[in-house]
Amino acid sequence: MTALRLGIAGAGGRMGRTLIEALQQAGDGVVLAAALEREGSEWLGADAGDVAGTGRLGVAIVDNVDAALEGCDVLIDFTTIEASLVHLQACAERGVGLVLGTTGFSADALRRIETAADRTAVCQSSNFSTGVNLCFKLLADAARALGDSVDIEIIEAHHRHKVDAPSGTALSMGQVVAEALGRSLKTDAVYHRQGQTGARERREIGFSTIRGGDIVGDHTVLFAADGERIEISHKASSRMAFASGAVRAARWLAGRPSGLYDMQDVLDLRSSEERA
Numbered sequence: 550m551t552a553l554r555l556g557i558a559g560a561g562g563r564m565g566r567t568l569i570e571a572l573q574q575a576g577d578g579v580v581l582a583a584a585l586e587r588e589g590s591e592w593l594g595a596d597a598g599d600v601a602g603t604g605r606l607g608v609a610i611v612d613n614v615d616a617a618l619e620g621c622d623v624l625i626d627f628t629t630i631e632a633s634l635v636h637l638q639a640c641a642e643r644g645v646g647l648v649l650g651t652t653g654f655s656a657d658a659l660r661r662i663e664t665a666a667d668r669t670a671v672c673q674s675s676n677f678s679t680g681v682n683l684c685f686k687l688l689a690d691a692a693r694a695l696g697d698s699v700d701i702e703i704i705e706a707h708h709r710h711k712v713d714a715p716s717g718t719a720l721s722m723g724q725v726v727a728e729a730l731g732r733s734l735k736t737d738a739v740y741h742r743q744g745q746t747g748a749r750e751r752r753e754i755g756f757s758t759i760r761g762g763d764i765v766g767d768h769t770v771l772f773a774a775d776g777e778r779i780e781i782s783h784k785a786s787s788r789m790a791f792a793s794g795a796v797r798a799a800r801w802l803a804g805r806p807s808g809l810y811d812m813q814d815v816l817d818l819r820s821s822e823e824r825a
């Protein structure tokens with residue numbers, strides 16, 4: 550059996566380095582075929598394994614996406630919005646699969662991702678950890694059971710370098726509870742409170758963001774009633790939770806028909822009603 554050839558975009562970044570480590574741990578069946586960084590990056594020409602601290606891999610980091618994709622079956626991309634959209638287009642043109650982890654896309658960019666997925670297989674998820682994807686299921690059940698008897702607030706905390714807020718995961722969690730309750734984030738999400746806000750409306754889905762230090766990624770959804778409250782929380786203590794999920798998604802995606810998939814598909818977490 551020939552090994553799956555993976556490319557990693559943003560190879561020198563926090564997730565990129567962890568992805569190279571995850572790929573090493575995945576053992577036989579997957580090989581690092583290309584490592585990409587931006588033009589002018591300090592990492593260009595360096596060995597991807599040396600950069601990740603896993604030991605020499607014989608794959609130099611390059612900035613030419615076309616050349617990099619030549620030898621890849623699937624590209625894993627955790628970079629920036631602008632870079633991911635360029636990589637998306639390049640993958641669509643060549644029929645290379647894309648595991649897309651970057652967060653913070655606008656509605657317009659999300660439409661571009663959907664369109665590109667007509668031409669190649671794309672697995673996009675705001676969070677590739679198994680735990681968070683299980684939380685999505687628990688949240689839908691909790692929201693349906695509790696309905697309009699509770700106030701729903703979503704609290705997330707991340708490291709000081711994170712550039713988007715709320716996190717992609719917090720927005721996905723909000724989307725899950727909104728769908729379960731027939732609400733919409735467009736009208737019901739509240740992203741800021743300050744000053745004379747007035748009393749809270751039941752329909753509101755509130756978001757609170759914390760940024761500091763080296764927090765890998767914490768998410769809590771609070772269902773607050775009178776006299777009691779339920780909290781569904783996920784705390785990531787290592788980026789390996791995301792990276793190993795992304796490598797699993799890449800293996801799952803290889804050879805699939807064009808289309809837009811997510812980590813719920815990879816983990817087979819969709820109910821029969823959701824699939825229909």
Ligand SMILES: NC(=O)C1=CN([C@@H]2O[C@H](COP(=O)(O)OP(=O)(O)OC[C@H]3O[C@@H](n4cnc5c(N)ncnc54)[C@H](OP(=O)(O)O)[C@@H]3O)[C@@H](O)[C@H]2O)C=CC1
Binds near residue numbers: 585627629676791
């Ligand atoms: N879905 C999920 O499970 C997760 C998603 N994320 C998301 O992944 C993204 C990256 O996060 P993180 O690793 O912390 O960020 P980093 O800034 O550490 O890494 C991003 C890397 O991409 C590089 N880059 C920028 N432009 C290009 C380009 N044109 N081509 C190739 N590489 C490029 C950056 O280079 P330079 O720094 O030199 O500009 C950097 O090395 C974020 O959107 C984050 O929210 C993070 C964790 C989990």
Ligand SMILES: O=C(O)C1=N[C@H](C(=O)O)C[C@H](O)C1
Binds near residue numbers: 716718766
């Ligand atoms: O930027 C990060 O670090 C993370 N981003 C993702 C998000 O925005 O949800 C996932 C994870 O929480 C880490």
